[in-house]
Amino acid sequence: MMKNIVGILFLAFLVSCGGDDTPPAPEATNLIFPEENSECTTGTSLSETLSQVTFRWGAANHAERYALNVVNLETNSPQNLTTTATSASLSIAKGAPFAWTVMSFNSDSDESAVSETWLFYNAGSETTYAPFPAQLVSPESGETVIMDIANEVTLEWDGADVDNDIDTFQVFFSETNPPTTTLGTTDASTMQMSVGVTSGVVYYWKVVTTDLEGNTSDSGVFDFKVF
Known part of the structure; x- marks a missing residue:
């Protein structure tokens, strides 16, 4: 009996000393520059159409390397770069979001x-900028959603503008791609709209943002299916 007890205690000691060998996962970094919803004016001009911009972010816990992803919102063209540093420079188009x-x-x-x-x-060379394309939040593209008790789904998006002069958001919604039916417009402070839907149907939607200067931007099209 005594030998059994000693054996159990010895095994417990080994387990308690073993610890967790799972390596720590990297944490998300904090972005620093270019600042959010800003105009970047510090780039080095390379040509009439390009300038070199240095992106900076903070060191993240347990991170050994970083992948910078920059997307031109007018062309949807991405640029990617991997580095062990907390900054990297890219040549990007002037006057683009x-x-x-x-x-x-x-x-x-x-x-x-x-x-x-x-x-x-x-x-x-612009003195005024079009709004950033609205960022469609919900439903996510390709998502299957459940309509509410009123047979509706709520569309949600985020909008921003360097000049801070958004006037309206116009919502397009239909069963065809691109969506052609206008649901209506909201003011700059309203970034959601409920819409009637039918089970089993795939819908397409987008948001066009207009500022007080008449400049516009197009979010691009998202689709979702109703369960």
Whole structure:
């Protein structure tokens, strides 16, 4: 009996000393520059159409390398760069809106982490800028959703503008792609709209943002299916 007790205690000691050998997953970094919803004016001019912009972010816990992703929102063209530093320079189009994110990686972990997504305009010759394309939030593209008790789904989006002069959001919604039916418009402070739907149908939607200068931007089309 005594030998059994000693054996059990010895095994318990080994387990308690073993610890957790799972490598720590990298954490998301904090973006620094270009600032969110800003005009970037510090780029180095390379030509009439291009300038070099240096992106900066904070060091993330347990991260060994980072992947910078920058997307031209007018052309949907991405540029990607991997680095162990917390800054990187890219040549990007002047006078265009961009979205950027940074992913964190660690070679000891299969997991990764992604930062927030920030939008900015790269400075050009413009004195006024079109609004950023609305970022469609819900339903997500390709998602299957459940309608509410009123047979409706709520469309939600985010809008931003360097000049801070958004006037309206116009919502397009239909069963065809691109959507052709106008649901209506909302003011700058309203970024959601409920719409009647039918079970089993795929719908397409987009948002066109207009500012007080008459400049417009198109969100691009999302689709979703109703359960």
